[in-house]
Amino acid sequence: xxxxxxLASKIYQKLLKINGMKVCGQNIRKIxxxxxxxxxxxxxxxxxxxKAYSDIENSKVKINLEILTKISKILDIKPSDICSISDQCxxxxxxxxxxDLLEFMKKNxxxxxxxxx
Numbered sequence: 652x653x654x655x656x657x658l659a660s661k662i663y664q665k666l667l668k669i670n671g672m673k674v675c676g677q678n679i680r681k682i683x684x685x686x687x688x689x690x691x692x693x694x695x696x697x698x699x700x701x702k703a704y705s706d707i708e709n710s711k712v713k714i715n716l717e718i719l720t721k722i723s724k725i726l727d728i729k730p731s732d733i734c735s736i737s738d739q740c741x742x743x744x745x746x747x748x749x750x751d752l753l754e755f756m757k758k759n760x761x762x763x764x765x766x767x768x
Contacts, residue, residue, distance in 0.1 A: 675719075675734035676710040682726055682733065683708075696725045 683693060694704035697718075706712045707722075714734060723730040756762075 673710045675714050676708045678733050679714075679722055679726075680708045682728065686726060688726075693722070693725060697721050 683690075690704050690708070691701050694701045697704060703712075707714060707718060712718075716730075719730045719733060723733055726733075
């Protein structure tokens with residue numbers, strides 16, 4: 652039963668990470684377009700191919716601190732303007748998602764540890 656809870660928690664965390672990456676990539680694209688910059692320009696400034704840069708905006712690669720810092724310097728903004736560590740980057744609504752997960756577990760008769768209620 653504990654294994655089931657652990658698996659549900661891992662799935663939930665993975666979904667948050669995927670959603671967060673997507674939001675960050677979308678934010679980068681929006682800011683770049685607002686500044687009338689091309690992917691080719693961004694790629695050149697970062698020292699990567701246009702395809703590699705496109706993969707960043709399309710969330711095909713994880714956006715690490717190095718990538719985030721390079722992009723924010725080129726765009727002349729703070730890294731938090733692109734993607735913060737807050738729930739904004741992970742799609743927000745943590746409380747709602749947590750409640751949904753608890754409801755799912757209750758409906759499927761999965762045990763709920765007291766410390767997570």
